[in-house]
Amino acid sequence: MGKRYKSVVDLVEDIIDDEEFKEELKKDLLDKSLAHKLYGMRCAAGITQAKMAELMDCNQSRVSKLENAGLNSIKVADLLAYTKALGLKLSIRFREGEVAKESPLFEIKTPRDEEKKESKENKQKPVLIPVHVVVYSYDKTTQNRTHLNKRARQPSNTIERNYAYSGEKI
Amino acid sequence: MSEWEFDRESDLFKRRFKKYQKNHKSEITAVLNNLDKYMEAINAGTDPHKVQRGFIHPEPMGIIAIDQKGHAPNLRETRLYIYPEAETRTIYLITIGDKDTQDRRDIPEAKQFVEELLKERENG
Numbered sequence: 001m002g003k004r005y006k007s008v009v010d011l012v013e014d015i016i017d018d019e020e021f022k023e024e025l026k027k028d029l030l031d032k033s034l035a036h037k038l039y040g041m042r043c044a045a046g047i048t049q050a051k052m053a054e055l056m057d058c059n060q061s062r063v064s065k066l067e068n069a070g071l072n073s074i075k076v077a078d079l080l081a082y083t084k085a086l087g088l089k090l091s092i093r094f095r096e097g098e099v100a101k102e103s104p105l106f107e108i109k110t111p112r113d114e115e116k117k118e119s120k121e122n123k124q125k126p127v128l129i130p131v132h133v134v135v136y137s138y139d140k141t142t143q144n145r146t147h148l149n150k151r152a153r154q155p156s157n158t159i160e161r162n163y164a165y166s167g168e169k170i
Numbered sequence: 171m172s173e174w175e176f177d178r179e180s181d182l183f184k185r186r187f188k189k190y191q192k193n194h195k196s197e198i199t200a201v202l203n204n205l206d207k208y209m210e211a212i213n214a215g216t217d218p219h220k221v222q223r224g225f226i227h228p229e230p231m232g233i234i235a236i237d238q239k240g241h242a243p244n245l246r247e248t249r250l251y252i253y254p255e256a257e258t259r260t261i262y263l264i265t266i267g268d269k270d271t272q273d274r275r276d277i278p279e280a281k282q283f284v285e286e287l288l289k290e291r292e293n294g
Contacts, residue, residue, distance in 0.1 A: 002177045002180070003179060004177055004260070005175060014178075015187055018191070036203075036210045040209075040211045048222075112213070
């Protein structure tokens with residue numbers, strides 16, 4: 001397996017030689033990220049551009065323009081119409097946080113991203129499975145194994161512990 | 171389900187892309203924008219072989235060619251050849267070329283790449 005990249009922006013960082021062109025391209029891709037997200041959601045919903053235009057009560061070229069538009073050209077009203085047509089609800093959230101120079105100023109989350117986040121969180125939660133450990137004594141000469149419970153008949157001689165394993169390890 | 175990722179380790183891709191980007195910056199911009207859209211579509215849950223759009227061309231052996239359409243007029247016909255592998259959720263970047271090289275060079279090379287990949291998978 002070779003070097004892997006999570007996004008086209010990551011890929012551009014590594015494959016474009018000309019630094020000026022690289023920055024220009026990254027800027028362009030970030031500018032179009034919201035439009036591309038809209039396109040991705042429509043595809044996943046199995047809706048054609050023509051059907052989308054019908055649902056949004058506009059013409060097909062408007063849908064096409066929206067799916068290629070930069071951030072400055074997308075209006076909140078467009079987003080409302082688009083999400084409504086997909087049967088979704090538009091949610092805008094303002095968050096506090098340090099503005100990092102390198103990172104984009106916004107995040108786009110789709111219902112699919114939320115699903116992924118939830119499934120990741122569930123995966124990380126340890127699943128507690130009680131394990132009963134019983135210790136035997138072992139006689140090398142006779143090669144006999146004796147259950148400590150049977151030999152001593154004392155509960156204190158039986159070592160029992162409950163271990164918690166995470167679901168992943170199992 | 172995890173996100174799809176790109177793999178560009180093939181020497182063929184490195185070589186061809188390095189050469190192509192020198193004189194075709196607008197075409198590269200257009201093709202990579204279309205690749206980004208394709209990535210959004212499959213990460214949103216679309217079957218990688220069922221993404222339908224003017225810039226996507228299905229080729230033999232599950233290879234997909236992404237072109238430059240939809241960005242600027244009068245760009246040179248460009249094709250970026252990729253292979254989406256569902257099991258590993260990997261998009262292999264195979265090669266890039268134009269209309270002139272697609273039949274005689276790019277598609278045969280892309281097919282060879284996929285053949286070798288499938289052989290590797292069979293042999294574990």
